[in-house]
Every structure is written in C-alpha cells, then in structure tokens.
Amino acid sequence: MSQVIRSPKTYDVCIVGSGAGGGMAAKVLTEGGLNVVLLEAGPPVNPEKDFKMLMWPYELPHRGAGVGGHASENFSEFLAPNGAWVIDGEPYTSAPGANFQWFRSRIVGGRTNHWGRIALRFAPIDFTSGTRDGLGEDWPITYQDIAPYYDKVESYIGVFGTKENVSSAPDGVFLPPPKPRCTELLIKKACDKLSIICIPARLAVLTRSINGRAPCHYCGQCGRGCITGSNFSSSQVLLPPAMKTGRLTVITGAMARAVVVGKDGKAEGVSYVDKNTRTEKRVNARAVVLAASACESARLLLNSRSTAFPDGLANSSGTVGKYLTDSVGSDGWGHVPALEKMPPHNHDGVGGMHMYVPWWKFDRKNDFPRGYHIELYGGRDMPGVGMFDELCHDEEGYGATLKSRARQMYGTTVGFAGRGEMIPNPHTYCEIDPDVVDQWGIPVLRFHFHWSEYELRQAQDMQQTFRSIIEAMGGVYKTKTAIDGQYPFGILEGGKIIHEVGTARMGADPKTSVVNGYCQAHDVKNLFVTDGAPLVTNPDKNPTLTIMALSWRASEYLLDEAKKGNI
Amino acid sequence: MGAGISRRDILKTLALSAVGGSVLQVIPAQAAEYAHQAVRKDKAAAPSGKYTPKYFTPHQYETLTSLCDSIIPKDEKSGGAIEAGAPEFIDLLTSENEHYQLKLGGGLYWLDGFCTDRYTGPYLDCTPEQRKSVLDLIAFRKNAKADSTLSQGVVFFAFVRNLTCDAFYTSKIGIADLQYIGNTALPEFPGCPPLPEA
Numbered sequence: 001m002s003q004v005i006r007s008p009k010t011y012d013v014c015i016v017g018s019g020a021g022g023g024m025a026a027k028v029l030t031e032g033g034l035n036v037v038l039l040e041a042g043p044p045v046n047p048e049k050d051f052k053m054l055m056w057p058y059e060l061p062h063r064g065a066g067v068g069g070h071a072s073e074n075f076s077e078f079l080a081p082n083g084a085w086v087i088d089g090e091p092y093t094s095a096p097g098a099n100f101q102w103f104r105s106r107i108v109g110g111r112t113n114h115w116g117r118i119a120l121r122f123a124p125i126d127f128t129s130g131t132r133d134g135l136g137e138d139w140p141i142t143y144q145d146i147a148p149y150y151d152k153v154e155s156y157i158g159v160f161g162t163k164e165n166v167s168s169a170p171d172g173v174f175l176p177p178p179k180p181r182c183t184e185l186l187i188k189k190a191c192d193k194l195s196i197i198c199i200p201a202r203l204a205v206l207t208r209s210i211n212g213r214a215p216c217h218y219c220g221q222c223g224r225g226c227i228t229g230s231n232f233s234s235s236q237v238l239l240p241p242a243m244k245t246g247r248l249t250v251i252t253g254a255m256a257r258a259v260v261v262g263k264d265g266k267a268e269g270v271s272y273v274d275k276n277t278r279t280e281k282r283v284n285a286r287a288v289v290l291a292a293s294a295c296e297s298a299r300l301l302l303n304s305r306s307t308a309f310p311d312g313l314a315n316s317s318g319t320v321g322k323y324l325t326d327s328v329g330s331d332g333w334g335h336v337p338a339l340e341k342m343p344p345h346n347h348d349g350v351g352g353m354h355m356y357v358p359w360w361k362f363d364r365k366n367d368f369p370r371g372y373h374i375e376l377y378g379g380r381d382m383p384g385v386g387m388f389d390e391l392c393h394d395e396e397g398y399g400a401t402l403k404s405r406a407r408q409m410y411g412t413t414v415g416f417a418g419r420g421e422m423i424p425n426p427h428t429y430c431e432i433d434p435d436v437v438d439q440w441g442i443p444v445l446r447f448h449f450h451w452s453e454y455e456l457r458q459a460q461d462m463q464q465t466f467r468s469i470i471e472a473m474g475g476v477y478k479t480k481t482a483i484d485g486q487y488p489f490g491i492l493e494g495g496k497i498i499h500e501v502g503t504a505r506m507g508a509d510p511k512t513s514v515v516n517g518y519c520q521a522h523d524v525k526n527l528f529v530t531d532g533a534p535l536v537t538n539p540d541k542n543p544t545l546t547i548m549a550l551s552w553r554a555s556e557y558l559l560d561e562a563k564k565g566n567i
Numbered sequence: 568m569g570a571g572i573s574r575r576d577i578l579k580t581l582a583l584s585a586v587g588g589s590v591l592q593v594i595p596a597q598a599a600e601y602a603h604q605a606v607r608k609d610k611a612a613a614p615s616g617k618y619t620p621k622y623f624t625p626h627q628y629e630t631l632t633s634l635c636d637s638i639i640p641k642d643e644k645s646g647g648a649i650e651a652g653a654p655e656f657i658d659l660l661t662s663e664n665e666h667y668q669l670k671l672g673g674g675l676y677w678l679d680g681f682c683t684d685r686y687t688g689p690y691l692d693c694t695p696e697q698r699k700s701v702l703d704l705i706a707f708r709k710n711a712k713a714d715s716t717l718s719q720g721v722v723f724f725a726f727v728r729n730l731t732c733d734a735f736y737t738s739k740i741g742i743a744d745l746q747y748i749g750n751t752a753l754p755e756f757p758g759c760p761p762l763p764e765a
Binding site for chain 2: 054056057062063065067070178180181185217218219221341342343344346347348349350354380382385386387393396397399400402403406407410411
C-alpha cells in the first residue's frame with residue numbers, strides 16, 4: 001500500500017460538504033478572514049453537462065426518460081442534482097422492515113443544485129414544541145436567537161413572499177412574489193370556501209435583481225440548474241464569494257472517511273479517499289466543520305473511532321444517529337374540468353409553486369400532533385415523460401379517441417404534496433452496519449425507520465384535505481390510498497422527501513445531545529456540525545433555510561472563538 | 568413555441584442581461600450547445616438515412632411501428648407517433664433495459680402467436696380489419712376479465728401505449744399538438760389570463 005499523503009499545510013478550518021450548510025460556513029468563515037479547505041465527495045458543477053435549462057425533451061437522447069427509462073427512479077434526466085437514492089459503489093442498508101431511502105448528491109453544491117427552493121422559517125412555537133405537547137425535546141435556542149440569521153440569509157440569497165401574519169409561518173425579508181397561475185387562483189378560491197389559508201409561496205428565486213444576480217426569467221425549470229443563477233444554490237451563490245476572498249481551497253472527489261483526533265482530544269483534520277487517484281489522503285486544520293448531510297455527518301462521527309472515543313467522535317451521549325426524522329409526505333391529485341376552458345397560455349412561472357397552504361389548523365385540537373403544509377402543482381406544464389400515464393390507464397383504447405382525449409385533458413390536473421412534521425421515535429435511527437463497507441472501504445450506514453400512528457393520522461388528514469379542495473373546485477379526486485399495507489394513506493417511504501435531519505441534535509445537556517446551540521460538539525470544542533443533523537425537531541417547514549441560518553450563526557461563533565484563541 | 572428563436576439565442580441574451588460585476592459564472596452561450604440527439608446522429612450515419620434498430624429484429628420493429636401508428640395516428644391537426652419518432656425512442660430504451668426487452672420483445676412474440684392462432688399469420692400479415700379486431704381486444708382491461716387468455720396481451724399493449732404517448736408528447740409535433748406555450752425567457756410572469764365566460 002502506498003503511504004498516506006499528508007498535505008503539509010494546516011488550514012484554519014476544514015469543511016466537509018459543499019451544500020447549504022457547508023457553503024454557508026465557507027462564505028462566512030472565509031469572509032471573516034480564515035483559511036478554509038472544503039472537501040466535496042463529488043465533481044465540480046459542470047453547467048454544460050449538468051444544466052439543461054431551456055432544452056426541449058426531444059433535444060435529449062432519452063427525452064427525459066433517462067437511459068433504459070430509469071430516470072423516473074431518480075427524478076428525471078433533466079434535473080441537475082448528480083444525485084440519487086442509489087449510487088453505485090456507495091450502498092447503505094436497511095434493517096428488516098425499515099426501507100429507508102437515502103438521497104445523496106455527490107457534486108459541488110450538493111442537493112442545493114436540485115432542491116425545490118422552498119424557503120420557510122420555523123415558527124417560534126417550533127422551538128418549544130416539546131413543552132407544548134410533551135413529545136420530544138425543546139430546542140436550546142429560541143426563535144429570537146435565530147431570527148436575525150433568517151433575516152441575513154433571506155436578504156443574501158433572495159426569497160419571495162408576502163407578509164401574512166400567520167403564526168405557524170413567520171414572515172421574513174421578502175422580494176415580491178410572482179403572479180399566481182390559473183390553477184393556483186382556482187385552488188385559492190376553493191380554500192377560501194373551506195377556510196383554509198392559501199398565500200403566496202416563499203421560494204429562494206429572485207423576482208428582482210439583488211447582490212449582482214439577474215432576476216428570474218420564468219422558464220419554470222429551477223430543478224434543471226439555472227444558467228443565470230437566479231435561484232439559490234450553494235454552488236452559484238455561496239461558493240463564488242468565498243472563492244473571491246482567495247482563502248477557500250475546494251478539493252473535489254474527496255470522500256471523507258474520518259475526523260482525525262489528536263492526543264489532546266481535539267480534531268486535527270480529516271482523512272479522505274481521493275476518488276480521482278484512489279489514494280488515502282489527509283488535510284490538517286485547526287477546526288473541523290461537518291456539513292456532509294445529516295446522515296453522512298453522523299456516519300463520519302460514528303466512523304471516527306479511537307481509544308479516547310470508542311463509540312465514535314462526539315458521541316459520549318450515545319445519541320449520534322438517533323432522533324432521525326424525515327418529513328411526512330403524502331401526495332394527491334385530481335381532475336378539474338373548469339381548467340378545460342382555459343385558452344393556451346404560458347403557465348411556466350418559477351420552478352415551483354407561486355402559492356401554498358401553510359399549516360392552518362394550529363388554533364384547534366387535531367387527532368395528531370404538530371402540522372403540515374401543502375405544496376401546489378398542476379396545470380399546463382411542459383409535456384414530459386409519464387404525463388399521460390394516468391390518462392392511458394383511465395381511457396385505455398387507442399387512435400383518434402385517445403389523441404383527442406389527451407388534448408382535452410392536458411393541463412386540467414391539480415396536484416398536492418402534503419409535507420408534515422414527524423415526531424422522533426426510538427425505532428428510527430441510523431448506525432454503522434457491522435458487515436458492509438462501500439467501495440472506498442468506509443463502513444456504511446444501516447437505517448432503522450418507523451412511522452408511528454402520529455404520522456399515519458397526519459397523512460390521512462392530508463388525503464381528506466386534498467379531496468375536499470378538489471371537490472370544492474368542482475373536480476374529481478383521483479388518488480386512491482389504502483388504510484394499511486406499505487403506504488397507508490399514501491405515506492411515502494422515509495427519506496423520500498429528502499428532509500432527513502436530527503442525527504446529531506443540539507441541546508443544553510451533553511448527556512442527551514451531540515452539539516450545543518452553536519452547533520459545536522459538546523465533547524470536542526473545535527468540531528462543528530452545520531447541516532441538518534443538529535435540528536432538534538423537523539417542523540413542517542423544509543429545513544434548508546434553517547440549516548443556512550444555523551450555519552451562519554455557528555460560523556460567526558467559530559470566528560469569534562478563533563479570535564479569542566479558544567479554538 | 569418561440570419560432571425562429573433558438574435556445575442558443577435565448578442563452579446568449581440571458582448571458583448579456585446578467586448584471587455586470589456578477590460573482591456568478593455566466594456560461595457562454597457556445598458552451599451550452601449540447602450533444603445532439605443520439606437517434607438523429609445514428610440516422611445521419613446510416614447510408615440510407617434510415618434508423619437501424621438497436622434491439623428489435625426488423626420484423627419486430629415493423630410490428631412495433633405499426634402499433635405506434637395505431638395508438639397515435641396522424642390526423643388533420645398533427646402528425647402521428649411515427650413522425651414523432653416513437654419507434655426509435657422505444658427501441659433505444661429497450662436496448663438499454665432488460666425488463667423492457669422481456670416485456671416488449673416477449674409481447675411482440677405473443678402478438679404474432681395470437682394472430683397466427685386466430686388468423687393463420689403474424690400481425691403484419693393480417694388485414695386492416697383483422698388488426699383492428701385484435702387491437703380492440705387487447706386495448707381494454709375488461710376484455711381480459713372476460714377472456715383470461717387475453718390478459719398478457721392487454722398488459723403488453725398498455726405498456727406500448729404508455730411509451731408511445733411518452734414519445735409523442737415529448738416530440739416537437741406532440742408538444743405543439745397540446746398547444747403548450749413556454750420554455751422561454753420572459754421579463755415578467757404574465758399570470759393567469761382572464762377565465763372564459765362560463
């Protein structure tokens with residue numbers, strides 16, 4: 001075996017991961033004057049290859065279906081994530097009955113290249129929900145602690161929205177929202193009838209130019225990667241300013257293996273496999289920030305075993321990998337005949353909804369804890385692979401009849417995606433699989449996952465709500481779900497919503513948590529975790545905005561501690 | 568559909584309109600020229616300018632083409648599935664996917680066997696009336712309920728129907744047939760046009 005190649009240089013900070021949490025740390029730390037090395041397991045973003053903005057399906061060899069028609073298993077051939085639930089050579093396992101799906105993006109910018117750009121603040125009550133209903137823990141920080149960082153993140157990345165004073169969905173610093181689409185206007189009317197709150201969405205897409213970035217051009221394709229950088233991604237919005245300082249070194253193809261710990265019990269650097277040369281390497285740093293994604297960071301900590309830390313690094317509490325949650329997800333759709341009358345028109349808009357339903361039943365007793373929001377879809381989208389599967393199934397036949405039904409039905413469906421809060425439970429966690437390593441020799445994660453009655457009742461409520469909205473629109477609700485089986489009430493597998501968080505949760509008590517309110521490990525003072533892992537709860541708001549706010553706050557704290565000589 | 572304006576033109580315009588001093592790496596329009604559609608390249612490479620199937624035998628491919636044509640035919644408004652490249656699209660995916668090979672390759676044999684039993688020859692040898700009566704049987708699930716010997720044919724035909732729709736409605740003519748308007752750059756999103764009078 002060749003010997004380990006050590007970089008002779010010692011950086012101030014080594015960050016693992018270049019997504020929302022890692023990108024934000026890179027920006028704040030380098031702008032604060034520190035020299036940072038960033039390890040990314042994937043390649044650089046290659047817009048020529050990865051971004052397919054403004055392409056027609058017929059310009060792709062597989063028209064969006066992917067090689068062998070397999071794209072549907074990992075979204076679509078059009079998307080720019082370079083990510084998947086299944087990555088060759090990098091497996092994970094599930095305990096019997098668990099079936100957890102773990103989405104990973106190995107590319108600079110990570111999952112921010114493809115994410116839905118839904119940028120929602122957690123609400124004040126989300127930080128004290130444990131006390132409120134007795135389930136789980138409160139956060140060690142309050143909304144007031146994080147609010148200034150929400151302000152900073154929104155001002156920097158650009159989020160559209162409106163001030164609405166809905167207690168479950170705090171207002172932020174907003175750009176004006178785009179006008180609603182026809183489908184959304186009809187949904188809003190139906191929601192008004194049903195006393196359901198429906199308001200402009202909050203997405204990290206620029207409706208005005210800010211910070212030198214061009215505004216959106218409304219092609220509706222954010223997920224394909226935006227060539228003008230008018231939506232937020234870490235690769236286009238956070239890493240360029242960090243590079244500009246001259247203090248950021250990015251190493252791509254670097255598969256982090258373990259945090260290296262010195263005799264004094266402090267982190268000294270990170271060892272990694274260089275995928276390009278297939279060699280073992282190491283970088284040295286005075287502090288380490290893990291932002292590899294919640295489960296990947298937990299894996300790194302658990303794999304960083306030593307005599308001083310036999311159960312893994314920063315794991316004296318035994319809670320690394322525990323308290324894993326994903327969002328509760330259940331989807332539905334219906335046919336709305338009123339839409340058949342709409343003349344052809346441009347319906348594209350931004351790459352996501354212009355209106356949404358925040359959690360609206362916070363003022364009453366429900367038969368499940370916490371809440372969910374509803375994302376809205378449908379209408380005259382760009383035709384694509386799979387769009388007429390349902391029509392084919394319902395109409396059957398062939399020929400002139402089928403063709404004319406497709407003309408009539410195009411653009412007349414409305415879809416909903418319910419996204420709710422899961423309560424952490426003792427049967428849901430990840431750990432190191434004792435028998436399996438990946439192709440780099442790194443022991444892999446084994447997932448345990450279980451939906452409880454709380455989540456199932458929430459999914460049931462989602463389905464009832466979707467149906468009532470479609471019916472109030474004069475439509476026919478088409479989604480059929482069973483009350484049992486693999487997907488009761490349409491609940492998706494854990495991991496499918498790609499909001500997995502909580503595997504190194506923050507807390508005031510080192511016995512029951514991994515990091516403190518500044519995302520700093522209780523056990524190792526120069527080790528931070530700034531991805532979704534520190535989140536104590538997983539409210540019905542997509543976690544990315546909160547990850548960035550926490551990362552900004554943690555990075556400022558790290559800068560401060562470095563100045564004081566504490567790190 | 569942005570007649571006369573190419574994607575490259577749009578990208579160029581967007582690159583120019585990006586704010587000066589931007590920290591972003593704006594991609595030059597040239598760099599955004601993508602690999603040509605594989606099928607088109609293959610066609611150009613063949614001396615006859617004809618597509619050579621990657622997976623299906625010539626006979627199977629001809630049968631598949633006939634099915635595609637029946638599923639989405641040409642009419643007074645637009646071309647059909649053949650013009651939209653459905654057979655090529657299905658052949659390409661099938662050449663890459665073992666499950667498709669089994670479902671479609673096997674399904675085409677099933678169809679010929681069925682036609683031979685019923686009419687003395689494979690599907691392509693059947694008269695237009697005979698073909699229509701076969702399709703009228705395998706295009707509907709209810710027929711398989713009445714006669715279980717049809718069920719494999721119904722499953723096969725449903726799969727070909729899905730793939731044909733995928734191919735047609737991702738083609739230029741299929742997208743125009745639906746009157747989709749978009750995939751272009753706009754300074755502002757116009758919102759919803761007035762709803763027509765009920």
